[in-house]
Amino acid sequence: MSQSGLRILVTTFPDREKAEEVTHLMVDAGLAVCGQVGADLVSFYRWDGEVKRDTEVSVAFKILHDRFDLFVGELKQQHPYDVPQLVAWPADWTNEAYLDWAKGIGK
16 A cells, blocks of 8 residues: 555644644645644643643644655744644555645645
């Protein structure tokens, strides 16, 4: 199975307003073909030796492979966290019509 040409990146933001602001910016700039702002969630993580509990908002981005490095560089600049969660993987398969759409508007 060949890769589709898309990567998926998941991150979190401290609130919905910031999540929507950055998602709009990344799509408007053509760096992401789509961004989906998800539901609120509760995150537990270790920071400065303590277990923290925070509410966050998740965002899943779809990015064309050839824009990925530009996307990540800009996302790091726009992200409010000192150490943002940026976890990405290639889309192993994408429906052909969606991929055609992504390639058409992503460039």
